[in-house]
Amino acid sequence: MPCSNSCVTALLNSPLAHYAAALLLVVGLTTALLAAQKIQLRWQPYIAILRACLQLAIIALLLHGILAAPWAVVLFIALMLTTATVTSGKHSRRLHRGQVATALAIATGSLIAVALIFALGLVPYSTQNLVAVAGIIIGGTMTITTLTARNFTTLATARQGEIESWLALGATAPVAYRDITKAAITEALTPGLDQTRATGLVTLPGTFVGALMGGASPLLAAQLQIAVLAGQTLAGTIAALLLTSVITRTRVLPLSA
Template sequence: MELEWAVEFLKGMIKPVAALAVVAMAIALSYFQKLGLEWEMAYSIFRAFLQLSIIGFVLDFIFNQENAIWILMAYLFMVSVAGYTAGERAKHVPRGKYVAGASILVGTGITMFLLVVLHVFPFTPRYIIPVAGMMVGNAMTVTGVTMKKLRDDIKIQMNLVETALALGATPRQATLQQVKRSLVIALSPVLDNAKTVGLISLPGAMTGLIMGGASPLEAIQLQIVVMNMLVGASTVSSIMSTYLSWPSFFTKAYQLETNVFSAD
């Protein structure tokens, strides 16, 4: 009995191992095209294999628990990793990792709370953890782009911002256009994906359900919920990141903090 799970796991890994053939094709193409990506491809696939294998065992354990603390621990872990990753993208934003983490936490937390209160999803690990993972992943990408774009735009248009400040505008008023531009650029991929979902590709949640035996109508219903929550969480997180990051761009005297914009 103790070895049955290991045998079943190894049997299930036959297809993933067979799928390495397409990775070998990509590595071969990289070699012949002299791209120099062979080792990075191999390392990326190995890391993905290792991470997914570990998380599979962890989720199997968590799904069998009824204590809500496991849900919160998994959620906070995902938010922490996402905040660090988004902060790395916007590394020139002061305290970027904390800003990104707080923004992602607020955006995904509010969205998840509404979904649970409205009984869209039950508060169980099997539902909450995968849903939270999708929201946190999208919020991470959007938040990182928003923060980086906002800082870069202000740096490029420092003269315009300083002129507005000299005329009596508040920091928020002086950077209103830069904030709008960064939000539009960051959220455009999410909105474009919502516009074309089902027409160009079938999203992961929908594909997984169909391949698992669910009817296409059931898969569509879940995917609609997923798209709604991704738009909501991404929008709240990105807007929150602008409110939390822009004060660090200015001094207490409402002047641009030149140290923030001097780095490349």
């Protein structure tokens, strides 16, 4: 019994217990603020954080083995691409070949950007850096692809008469959708560009902070962050252009969400 009590005491006094308690406090404050305004998300903040904890714990354990085997790194990147495609594809399924276009857009944009970052020496190559950079860029590309699909669907639905007029005049589908495509891509890329412009003044992005905490100099951390931001912008642009080039090859208007 004494041993059991001492073990419990040691656990309660551990940094992990303090971390868990502090985390619960932050999430609890979030839930309380939402409840006070009668925003019915209920336990969603807790569920989201718990899921994030479990997923990151699993990833942390897997990375110990993955980083030691090149083939495992390739499989892990493929898994990230697949997950991003499935997640973003939910928002493009109403569009012409939307899910195929989503897969093509995310994979092509992400892989080109990651390859250029390491080929040009913007980030020193290592399996750790490859996984980290690929994860950041794939995630950003997924977001831009989702925004492009959602914006395109909304705009095409709202401006259906304009599209039909172009088609009636004999315009090809890409021409009929041209203005809508430009607007959808612009709106999808704007949040990322705003974040890039505000970097260092409003936000300190994860790559910069992570590099600093890992012992890198502020100058090196800034160089790594800028490289990742440039890669994200390139990947998102390629993805948005590819997505819209596929989904506009039809005269059938998209269904409203």
